[in-house]
Amino acid sequence: MHTDLLPSPGARLAGRCVTDGQGEFTVTSPVREGVLATLPICGLDEVEEAVRVAERAFEGPWPMMHPRERKHRLLDLADRLQADGERLAQIETLDTGRPIREARALDVAQSVARLRWFAELADKLYGDVAPSGFDRLATITREAIGPVAAITPWNFPLMMAVTKIAPALVAGNPVILKPAEQSPLTALILADHAAETLPEGVLQVLTGPGEITGEALVRHPGIRAVGFTGSTATAQRIMESAGRHGMKRLNLEAGGKSPHVILSPGLAGDAMIDQIAWGVAYHQGQVCDAGANLILVGGGHDDLIARVAARFDDITVGDPWDEDIDLASMIDAGHLDGVHSAVSGAVARGVTLRCGGHAADGNGAFYRPTLLDDVPASDPVFSEEVFGPVLAATHVGSPDEAAALVNGSRYGLAAAVWASDTGEAMQFARRLRVGTVAVNCYELGDIGTPFGGTRQSGLARDRSPYALESYSELKTTWAALGGAA
Numbered sequence: 391m392h393t394d395l396l397p398s399p400g401a402r403l404a405g406r407c408v409t410d411g412q413g414e415f416t417v418t419s420p421v422r423e424g425v426l427a428t429l430p431i432c433g434l435d436e437v438e439e440a441v442r443v444a445e446r447a448f449e450g451p452w453p454m455m456h457p458r459e460r461k462h463r464l465l466d467l468a469d470r471l472q473a474d475g476e477r478l479a480q481i482e483t484l485d486t487g488r489p490i491r492e493a494r495a496l497d498v499a500q501s502v503a504r505l506r507w508f509a510e511l512a513d514k515l516y517g518d519v520a521p522s523g524f525d526r527l528a529t530i531t532r533e534a535i536g537p538v539a540a541i542t543p544w545n546f547p548l549m550m551a552v553t554k555i556a557p558a559l560v561a562g563n564p565v566i567l568k569p570a571e572q573s574p575l576t577a578l579i580l581a582d583h584a585a586e587t588l589p590e591g592v593l594q595v596l597t598g599p600g601e602i603t604g605e606a607l608v609r610h611p612g613i614r615a616v617g618f619t620g621s622t623a624t625a626q627r628i629m630e631s632a633g634r635h636g637m638k639r640l641n642l643e644a645g646g647k648s649p650h651v652i653l654s655p656g657l658a659g660d661a662m663i664d665q666i667a668w669g670v671a672y673h674q675g676q677v678c679d680a681g682a683n684l685i686l687v688g689g690g691h692d693d694l695i696a697r698v699a700a701r702f703d704d705i706t707v708g709d710p711w712d713e714d715i716d717l718a719s720m721i722d723a724g725h726l727d728g729v730h731s732a733v734s735g736a737v738a739r740g741v742t743l744r745c746g747g748h749a750a751d752g753n754g755a756f757y758r759p760t761l762l763d764d765v766p767a768s769d770p771v772f773s774e775e776v777f778g779p780v781l782a783a784t785h786v787g788s789p790d791e792a793a794a795l796v797n798g799s800r801y802g803l804a805a806a807v808w809a810s811d812t813g814e815a816m817q818f819a820r821r822l823r824v825g826t827v828a829v830n831c832y833e834l835g836d837i838g839t840p841f842g843g844t845r846q847s848g849l850a851r852d853r854s855p856y857a858l859e860s861y862s863e864l865k866t867t868w869a870a871l872g873g874a875a
């Protein structure tokens with residue numbers, strides 16, 4: 391990786407690369423020594439200017455453009471990202487420590503695919519006509535809402551940015567993107583490509599920490615909607631701040647602690663073991679919908695536990711530039727310490743460690759996939775999000791107890807149900823109060839299905855046409871058909 395591939399270091403404000411702010415912060419890599427970039431901390435002044443520019447863009451061509459033209463502009467942006475894909479993948483790996491193979495196959499490829507999917511939606515959205523008297527016409531249309539703030543997490547920087555901005559842009563809004571301070575670099579490249587194809591001010595990027603830059607955006611009365619993915623604590627804070635400073639639409643996707651519920655004894659097929667193991671190990675478990683709990687109903691699950699542990703032990707962890715590596719680094723050493731202390735705390739409280747439970751050698755924050763067994767449901771490693779490759783297994787006596795655990799969790803993002811009788815699994819799935827439930831698989835959908843949670847997993851529905859609901863508002867127009875009364 392050559393450092394000359396890095397984007398020029400600055401926020402992207404009103405079509406300019408801006409290096410001044412209220413101080414600066416550095417971006418480092420978990421897998422390389424030294425500083426990758428020094429970026430400005432955008433504060434009140436920069437937020438003020440960005441919102442002014444976005445408000446101007448909202449008066450300009452973007453929301454008034456024929457939807458087909460918006461589609462072509464966004465497809466053009468997707469083509470540019472694809473053409474620059476190798477550079478984006480390399481930078482994503484540097485910034486997050488994730489395997490280069492994944493950065494290419496998932497982060498870049500999925501970002502391009504998601505952007506194209508939303509672009510294609512732009513000219514296929516219809517409004518409604520309400521029932522009315524013969525001399526009246528009442529139309530119901532979805533209108534752009536105004537400047538949108540998109541505040542994104544560090545785990546999948548480019549993909550989360552695209553997932554948040556695409557529906558907001560398709561709806562006709564200008565967007566101000568605030569990427570996570572740990573991994574903001576691909577957002578800058580995204581903005582540079584957008585500058586070539588979208589009207590000025592339609593996509594800006596402000597850099598800085600959440601408590602300063604993010605908070606200032608959320609509080610600004612000119613911001614009409616906030617799209618966010620991150621922790622539950624931050625989502626709650628955003629709700630408070632947004633409520634105290636006017637009203638805005640909130641699309642908040644927060645934490646999760648998604649369980650697999652195993653209803654039948656003796657299940658341990660290869661595909662099932664793979665999906666349970668990878669459902670939590672993938673990307674070092676730094677995924678909001680990681681399948682991080684295993685709820686085993688009744689007895690007869692010894693083989694399943696043994697096989698998941700063996701699968702974990704087979705997973706290779708190390709150098710992200712190694713094309714064959716399964717898992718690479720966590721976002722930073724501090725995060726690894728947090729994951730390890732959650733594991734060692736549980737072990738100290740008497741939980742059984744079946745495998746893993748320690749860091750792996752190498753230049754990076756590497757952690758071995760870990761299986762904890764006999765975890766009391768009251769233990770924090772079961773009830774709290776760990777955001778690491780840690781599976782916590784607990785044993786319960788009946789499906790009712792399992793359902794009570796799932797529905798009693800503070801989180802409700804996703805769950806999976808496994809049973810030899812699909813009807814039984816489907817019926818159990820209907821009892822679960824979660825945003826997505828998988829039956830006899832751990833596939834949580836793709837761009838075409840809505841994604842988001844219940845309870846403290848947030849209010850969001852990302853992906854699918856439903857995502858547009860957070861970034862648009864309904865307008866009713868009444869017309870007298872006989873001419874002016």
Ligand code: ADP
Pocket residue numbers: 541542543544568569570571598599600601603604605608619620621622624625627628
């Ligand atoms: P994590 O704990 O996984 O880092 P956060 O919720 O802290 O998750 O971060 C997700 C995103 O929210 C990041 O872009 C971060 O900068 C931003 N953020 C953090 N605190 C605030 C806040 N008070 N207001 C707005 N955005 C914030």
